Amino acid sequence: DGGITQSPKYLFRKEGQNVTLSCEQNLNHDAMYWYRQDPGQGLRLIYYSQIVNDFQKGDIAEGYSVSREKKESFPLTVTSAQKNPTAFYLCASEDRSNTGELFFGEGSRLTVL
Amino acid sequence: KQEVTQIPAALSVPEGENLVLNCSFTDSAIYNLQWFRQDPGKGLTSLLLIQSSQREQTSGRLNASLDKSSGRSTLYIAASQPGDSATYLCAPGDYGQNFVFGPGTRLSVLP
Numbered sequence: 001d002g003g004i005t006q007s008p009k010y011l012f013r014k015e016g017q018n019v020t021l022s023c024e025q026n027l028n029h030d031a032m033y034w035y036r037q038d039p040g041q042g043l044r045l046i047y048y049s050q051i052v053n054d055f056q057k058g059d060i061a062e063g064y065s066v067s068r069e070k071k072e073s074f075p076l077t078v079t080s081a082q083k084n085p086t087a088f089y090l091c092a093s094e095d096r097s098n099t100g101e102l103f104f105g106e107g108s109r110l111t112v113l
Numbered sequence: 114k115q116e117v118t119q120i121p122a123a124l125s126v127p128e129g130e131n132l133v134l135n136c137s138f139t140d141s142a143i144y145n146l147q148w149f150r151q152d153p154g155k156g157l158t159s160l161l162l163i164q165s166s167q168r169e170q171t172s173g174r175l176n177a178s179l180d181k182s183s184g185r186s187t188l189y190i191a192a193s194q195p196g197d198s199a200t201y202l203c204a205p206g207d208y209g210q211n212f213v214f215g216p217g218t219r220l221s222v223l224p
Contacts, residue, residue: 006156031210042117042202043214050210090156099164100145100206104156 002027006091006105013078013085013112021076021108023091031094032074033102036060036087043090049074078110086112115140117215119203125221126193134188134218136203141181143205148177148188151200151217160201161188193222 004025013019025032031050035043045058049068063082068074078085091105116139126132136146145164149157161170161177163186169178176189186203200217 004156033212035214040216042216043204045212088154092157094210096210099162100210101159101162102147102157102204102206102212103159104149106156107154109154 004091004093004103004105006089006108009106009108011108011110013110015112016080018077018079019110021078021089021091021110023074023076023105024072025074025091025093025103025105026072027093027095027103028071029093029095029103030071031096032068033092033094034058034064034066034074034076035090035092037090037107038087046076046089085110115205115207115211115213117203117205117213119201119215119218121218122216123219123221125223127223128193128195130193130222131189131191132193132220134190134201134220136186136188136215138184138186138203138205138213140205140207141184142207143181144208144210146177146179146186146203146205147212148175148186149202149204151202157202190220193220195222195224197222 007022033048034046047066049055065077089108120135147162148160163179174191202217204212204214206212
């Protein structure tokens with residue numbers, strides 16, 4: 001059945017390491033998003049992509065990078081330049097051809113040791 | 114810049130009560146507004162989406178209303194159940210497909 005798959009669910013990283021979070025969707029949506037969620041705060045936009053081979057910075061893009069080589073995939077790399085990477089990361093896609101409804105994956109929790 | 118607030122921040126009610134969650138936003142030029150549910154450690158599940166031209170949407174025991182001119186939306190939950198316990202978030206979307214999320218209302222329904 002259709003949906004968004006994020007992996008891994010849990011990830012531990014040592015300081016100075018880059019890590020990549022995977023996001024795959026089979027909903028045939030053009031638009032995809034990465035959000036960060038911290039305790040007691042709303043979701044904050046990291047990057048978004050409206051179409052293959054195009055992506056835009058969100059409100060908190062520093063220390064992160066993305067690629068969009070395929071419609072189905074939008075991986076997020078958390079680089080060593082991100083000062084406080086421990087957080088819950090959520091990937092979403094948007095049904096722009098219809099209602100504009102957002103659909104989310106189950107999230108990836110990153111902990112820096 | 115759009116700002117979203119949700120009141121109350123937390124709510125605890127006995128099972129069976131009807132309840133209302135409030136969402137306020139500062140910029141009324143929205144394309145739609147979506148209500149989500151989030152369980153601890155999980156992603157967001159879409160509950161209801163209201164287009165800017167609509168006044169309300171219903172799904173089962175849930176009813177969401179939208180008053181664009183006043184910058185308000187409410188989520189009404191009828192006959193609450195312990196399984197409704199979760200955090201509820203609202204997110205207005207603008208015509209540039211920018212979504213701003215509220216901080217959420219944490220709901221506990223006691224058996």
